[in-house]
Amino acid sequence: MMDFNSMKKWIMAGGLAISMFAGSATAQVIGGDVAIDGSNDDVIFLGGEIDVRGQINGDIKGVAGSIRVNADVTGSVQLAGGEIDVAGTIGEDLDLAGGDLQSRSNVSGDANFAGGDIEVSGAIGGMLNAAAGNVEIDSQVAGAAKLAGGYVETSRASRVGGTAEVVGGEVHLAGEISGRVEIEGGEIHLSGVFLDDVDITAEEVYILEGTRIVGALTVQSGQEPVIADGTSFGSYEYEYSDFNFGAKDWENVDFDVDFNAPTGIFGLFIPGAVFLLAALACLVAPGGTASVARRFRERPVVSGFIGFIGFALSPIFLITMTVLLAITVVGILLIPIMWIVFWPFMLLCMGFGAVAIGDMAFNRRPDEKTLNLGMRLLSTFVVVAVFAALGAVPVLGVLTGFVLLFIGFGAWLLSLGKRRDVTPALASDAAV
Template sequence: MSIKTLIAAVGLAAALQAGAAAQFIGGDVTLHGIDRDDDLVIAAGDVSLSGRIGGDLRGFGGDFTVNADVGQDVRLVGGSITFEGTVAGDVEMAAGNIEFNANVGGDADLAGGFVNVRGRIEGETAVGAGAIEFGRDFVGAGRVEAGGEEITFQGTSLGSVEFHASEVIIDGRIEGDLETRARELILRDGAVVTGRIHHRGPNPPEIRSAAVVSGEVEHEIARFDSDWEDFHDLDLDLDFAPIGPIISVGFIASAFLLGILACMIAPRGTARIAREFRDRPLVSGMIGLVLFAFSPVILVTLIVLLCITLIGIPLAGFVAVLYFPLLFLAYAFGAMAVGDLIFNRRGKPAGLGLRALSMLVVLIAAAAMGVVPLLGVTAGLILMCIGLGAWVMALGKKDPQPVETAV
């Protein structure tokens, strides 16, 4: 089975899990001049994208460079994000570095280490970052909230503004009230605030001579600490849809690769596991369930016995570390055994291609069941118990020898 087939199959799993119309998964994804009416979901290391997307844009990856017109919502998680264009719906982004310059019809929620915001946002704007800059091209039609170590505001807000930071610098126009909780509040010469200013902090606000403030200026003396308690009122609504599908894709890919590796290293051993389940499916499942139920007790007992001796202490740590990987391997074995039973009707020794394809189909089906509450967990538990029981039953057994016929 080729790598392209594997990627397509894993993408199918994500599509089933997310209900998405399309999936692009890979190390680097480049989509220039794209023109589509449905959703676009991407999971990749580096993403370069331009064009039109009629539905949602959702992505999880390393670096995003996007210049696109999106007809609905945008939800991106990455190492760094550079976004230009238009968004008709809401925007939710989280990254180490965000450069955002787009016109947004809904709300915008941005979180990162450094965030630079430009463009017009019709809804509410909420930003949480270490350093935040609202550029001169920024226009916030709704409420603007931000929390970070340093905030510089050079744009225009048509509504009220609330900033929480160690240092807040205003060098733009606020056509509403300004509420700050900061150690330092500075209104530079180009600042304009048409409403009142309510500042909470240890130091009074510094208002330069050329700054214009139409309303009252209130200073409430309060201690300021650079911890999360000073930002608890910040309303960041980050609900990233790609996380669930990406976790499912990673889980499927990990189990699949682990199962394939086991089939390549020990082809006879994995064949015996599949044969044991084929011969006694109920017995293998029940044995696996019992072993899994008592596995914590067995694990603790074994660790205690090993810790009695000085030599056994390193082995105890090794056994503890192997517990969850072994259960995960049993899950892969369960998918392999069920796939062999379904697709290998004759029961003859299966080749690596058939073994891999059948196992992948079962893993995808089990992940797709996750759209129904508890069904996906139940399916995964059944596969793990089947694999664990068949694995134990196959230990120590040899392949049947062919019967010699007398001449």
């Protein structure tokens, strides 16, 4: 029922990390406690506690532990942090990811939220997407709304101009929804005005007094809904379905993964795995690995910094995806796979880092030629061998491993979507 591809905008932490320092902007700030009062340019920051006020003639993008924005922004706002509070006006889209999110702003475009607790008020000119453990909406939404969480509530003052798709353990819908409504969850409470059809698949359904449904009410549940006096709907159909909302069975899912490296963390296992994955990447996608190496050569510092930010934000991505997948029975089966695949991907990023450093060390004339496959593998092997040797010193080995990871992850992120403009001459040089 829920189109999770459309929810991918919620998980924008990786994209935020790319856009933060990869693009051109004049107002870039790094600091522990920063206050910004107005700007005629984009505001891009990384800090512990950020306070943005006044008129911002551009975008706001940032990562911080605590973020407060009370500003009139002509562009878009993209933020990730532990606590985020946004007020004022936003000329384009609003994207927030973090622990405790509160938006009291008037947004002209779409609003997308992913976090632990979400409170949304103010007007939204486009779509509203929100996924969290706790979602509370008290907003005027011109477009459609897609909501997912352990607890989802829309207030009596809320309005949704388009369709609504809701998934949650406990759902309370009041206010007014103009379009078709689809709900899936454990316990559903309706007490608002619905101007189109309402389809519900749930364990328990309660239609409260004063609820008005202009279209058809269709319920699939293991028990008939409780319908209070004083309700109205165009038509009503109940179908028995032994439905068990997936979120109630999380405790029955085993997430344990036993993994024992035969020679220790920084023995031969990890360097060997890094080289093997890098070699496979060079064989299967030579253009892609060459693009990663070029992006690092073009922006070596930026690559490492973006890799660091992306790695730091990866827990937010994993936790949010776990929440989204766990609300469906099929999705629960994908959660262990996602967590298992994450670690080989980190090793592959270390391999990309070795490829990038090897290319910089061995390819002295990058404007005229690129390394052929043999030299690419040799240069990567030399870098991995140095990494393995440094692994004999625990602290130095760990630091070296993280350097490779950040460089490879950042260069890979920068290479996404880039046109691989390899000329025929260079392509022939790359052949074995």
